[in-house]
Every structure is written in structure tokens, then in C-alpha cells.
Amino acid sequence: MATTLHDVATLAGVSIKTVSNVVNDYEHVRPATRDKVLKAIAELGYKPNLSARSLRSGRTGVIGLALPELTLSYFAELADAVIRAAERRHLVVLIEQTAGGDRTREIEMLSSPRLQLTDGLIFSPLGMGPEDLALLDVPYPLVLLGERIFDGPADHVTMRNVEAAKAATKHLIDAGRSRIAVLGAHEGELVGSASLRLRGYREALADAGIAFDEGLIGYAGLWHRRNGAEAMRAMLASGVRFDAVFGLNDTLALGAMRVLQEAGLRVPADVAVIGFDDLDEAKYSLPTLSTIDPGRDEIADTAVRVLAERIDNRLGPHTPERYLTDFRVIPRESTAV
Structure with missing residues (x-):
């Protein structure tokens, strides 16, 4: 037969209510009592009936x-x-x-x-x-x-998309860059990450007295590496001049950075690159990718x-x-x- 709360309580020398409190991880159980109950649970191999507990509490956990x-x-x-x-x-x-x-x-x-x-x-x-x-x-x-x-x-x-994107763009400006391309914009988007981050980018340019150039906006659908790579290839093919790239997320930036290197451009000597999201892989790219940790x-x-x-x-x-x-x-x- 399956071990019950009563069996555990008998072995531990406590009430069934105390065993229930330990099983449900209630805070107000004395450490010594909790240890006795846990030892009895381990010795008897007791396994809580989660379905029954859910029915009683109305919670599934x-x-x-x-x-x-x-x-x-x-x-x-x-x-x-x-x-x-x-x-x-x-x-x-x-x-x-x-x-x-x-x-x-x-x-x-x-x-x-x-x-x-x-x-x-x-x-x-x-x-x-x-x-x-x-x-x-x-x-x-x-x-x-x-x-x-x-x-x-x-x-x-x-997250604070506008403020964070503004800080990313300012970081590039402070590094001496003034022709900053953006990858990952969504054409016609009024609400969403892309529109908010683009707003922060434009605010940083305005604060620095840098004119906005529509030719520096690279559009992409999904924010995968291949989309960043495709947007970067299109921008290079357009002949527009730029000295920095702001990928609206890290995967776009990583895809773009690969294409820049394939084209013989040095990162960051020729083109500085920053992303957004602080993905773990950004620490291990070559070069390592500057980014925004959005919390x-x-x-x-x-x-x-x-x-x-x-x-x-x-x-x-x-x-x-x-x-x-x-x-x-x-x-x-x-x-x-």
C-alpha cells in the first residue's frame, strides 16, 4: 500500500497537519521539526498526491x-x-x-x-x-x-526600449561615429519593439545634431541572423556610406557583422557594431559584440x-x-x- 501522511506523521512523532505544512513548504515550521519530517519522508519513500493536493487547494503549482x-x-x-x-x-x-x-x-x-x-x-x-x-x-x-x-x-x-536604444546609439556617437545604420526596422510599424527602438535611435541623433538619413534604415521581417545578414548585404549593395551599425537585436547584429567581415570591412576599425539583448553568444563572437542588457x-x-x-x-x-x-x-x- 502507498505511504500516507499518517504514516509519515507517526514515524516523525508529529501531527498530520505538521507533515502537510512541511510537504507544502510552509515557512512557519521549526527547523528541527522540518528535519524530522523530511527524514521520515525519505525513509518511507512518501510521494505527495499532487492531484489530490490540487483539488484541495484549487492550485496546480x-x-x-x-x-x-x-x-x-x-x-x-x-x-x-x-x-x-x-x-x-x-x-x-x-x-x-x-x-x-x-x-x-x-x-x-x-x-x-x-x-x-x-x-x-x-x-x-x-x-x-x-x-x-x-x-x-x-x-x-x-x-x-x-x-x-x-x-x-x-x-x-x-523594458525601456526607447531609452535603451537611445543609449546604444549614443554609445556609437561617443565612439566618433556619425553615419549609423540601423538593421531590423519594420516598415509602417506604429507599436512594437522595432518602432520604439527606432525612436530612441532618432532621439540620440537629434540630441547630437546629426541629421536623420532614411537611406541608413535597413528593414527586416523576423529578427534572425539571416535577416540581419540579408539587410546588411542590401545596404552594402546600395552604396550608402556608414561607419557604424545598430542591430535592433543581437542576432541581427551578429548576422550583419559576418557580412561586413566577408566584405573585407574591419569591425570596429571600419564599422562599429552594437546589438540589443545581451545574448550569451554575444560574449563569444569575434569580435565580441557590444550590446544592451535590457534586464x-x-x-x-x-x-x-x-x-x-x-x-x-x-x-x-x-x-x-x-x-x-x-x-x-x-x-x-x-x-x-
């Missing part, structure tokens, strides 16, 4: 994380950071992908039957936009990430913390809040003076 795609390094590293933040709070993460941010898939995700397995959702939309605000009014705790939807009915954790770990920790608070207080009053994380410029070899 699982949270959802919906991201556009894990082949983009930023989202893969964000997922890792969310998992680590969840583990610190004794939560498990169920990850869903939305096919590169397909709007239909994202909308379906918000009502997916699989959400019944979770207590709440951290959601990073890429295809949905301001016109979809009402769809975020869901009957479960929800925390929004990203830059596609603002002022919605859910808590929102995001990814802080984004993950804040999102998990806020979601856990909403789960604990899901029946209480709730006014959605926006949380902005800090950023920093990380200078490396690709912009060295």
Missing part, C-alpha cells in the same frame, strides 16, 4: 509561459530565466510556442484547454496588437510581456513574482500595473575605440 518561438535566442534565454525564477517560488513552468507570433495562434492560446493545467499565464504576444485589448480580459491571472499591447487589463512587464533576468523575476501574487489574491481587487526594468550598455570589442 504550474504556470504557463507563451512565447513566439524558442529558436530566437532571446526567447530561449527568457524562458530559462522564467524557469529559474519559478523554481525559486516552487513553481513549474509549462511552455507554449505561438508559431513565431502568429496572431491566430496567440488568440487561441488565451483560451487553450491546456491552461486548465496551470494557475496563471505569462504571455508575450508578437502578432496581436492594440485592437486586441479586450481579448486579454481573461478569467485567470495573466501577466503580459513585450511591446505590442499597452494599457490592457493585465499586468505588464516591459531580461529582472523581467523574468518580476513577471513570475507578479503572477504569483495575482494567483494568491485572484479573488481580490486588482488594478493592472506596468513594470519597467532597468538596462545598461555593455561595451565590448565591436565598438572599441
Whole structure:
């Protein structure tokens, strides 16, 4: 027969309630008592009945994380950071992908039957936009990430895109560069990471008295390495003169840097390059890539913390809040003076 809470309590010489408190990791258990219970659990091989616990508490101990795609390094590293933040709070993460941010898939995700397995959702939309605000009014705790939807009915954790992009551009200007190309713009975009980062770029140019040149804007769809490489090849073919490149994310910048080197241009002597996201691989490129750390770990920790608070207080009053994380410029070899 399976070992029960009663068996553990008898061996440890404590009440069933005390065993339950230890199993559920409640804080107010004396260390000596906790040690006795854990020793009894190990000796008897007791395994908690998670299904029964879920029925009693109304909680699963699982949270959802919906991201556009894990082949983009930023989202893969964000997922890792969310998992680590969840583990610190004794939560498990169920990850869903939305096919590169397909709007239909994202909308379906918000009502997916699989959400019944979770207590709440951290959601990073890429295809949905301001016109979809009402769809975020869901009957479960929800925390929004990203830059596609603002002022919605859910808590929102995001980065300081404009200020960070402005700092990246200023870093290039301070290094003596004045013809700064941008890769990764989205034509016609009014709301999103690309438009916000382009705004920061233009503000930095204006502050430095440098005229904006449309010919220095490289457009790209998805922000993969190949898109950065293709945009860089197109800009080189256009004959426009530039002495620096700002990739709107690190993967675009890495793709561009490869093409520059293939064309015989030296980085940073001929062209300085900076990215955005501080991916782990940026530390190991040749040369190492200067970048912006947008506070990814802080984004993950804040999102998990806020979601856990909403789960604990899901029946209480709730006014959605926006949380902005800090950023920093990380200078490396690709912009060295």
C-alpha cells in the first residue's frame, strides 16, 4: 500500500497537519521539526498526491509561459530565466510556442484547454496588437510581456526600449561615429519593439545634431541572423556610406557583422557594431559584440513574482500595473575605440 501522511506523521512523532505544512513548504515550521519530517519522508519513500493536493487547494503549482518561438535566442534565454525564477517560488513552468507570433495562434492560446493545467499565464504576444485589448480580459491571472499591447487589463512587464536604444546609439556617437545604420526596422510599424527602438535611435541623433538619413534604415521581417545578414548585404549593395551599425537585436547584429567581415570591412576599425539583448553568444563572437542588457533576468523575476501574487489574491481587487526594468550598455570589442 502507498505511504500516507499518517504514516509519515507517526514515524516523525508529529501531527498530520505538521507533515502537510512541511510537504507544502510552509515557512512557519521549526527547523528541527522540518528535519524530522523530511527524514521520515525519505525513509518511507512518501510521494505527495499532487492531484489530490490540487483539488484541495484549487492550485496546480504550474504556470504557463507563451512565447513566439524558442529558436530566437532571446526567447530561449527568457524562458530559462522564467524557469529559474519559478523554481525559486516552487513553481513549474509549462511552455507554449505561438508559431513565431502568429496572431491566430496567440488568440487561441488565451483560451487553450491546456491552461486548465496551470494557475496563471505569462504571455508575450508578437502578432496581436492594440485592437486586441479586450481579448486579454481573461478569467485567470495573466501577466503580459513585450511591446505590442499597452494599457490592457493585465499586468505588464516591459523594458525601456526607447531609452535603451537611445543609449546604444549614443554609445556609437561617443565612439566618433556619425553615419549609423540601423538593421531590423519594420516598415509602417506604429507599436512594437522595432518602432520604439527606432525612436530612441532618432532621439540620440537629434540630441547630437546629426541629421536623420532614411537611406541608413535597413528593414527586416523576423529578427534572425539571416535577416540581419540579408539587410546588411542590401545596404552594402546600395552604396550608402556608414561607419557604424545598430542591430535592433543581437542576432541581427551578429548576422550583419559576418557580412561586413566577408566584405573585407574591419569591425570596429571600419564599422562599429552594437546589438540589443545581451545574448550569451554575444560574449563569444569575434569580435565580441557590444550590446544592451535590457534586464531580461529582472523581467523574468518580476513577471513570475507578479503572477504569483495575482494567483494568491485572484479573488481580490486588482488594478493592472506596468513594470519597467532597468538596462545598461555593455561595451565590448565591436565598438572599441
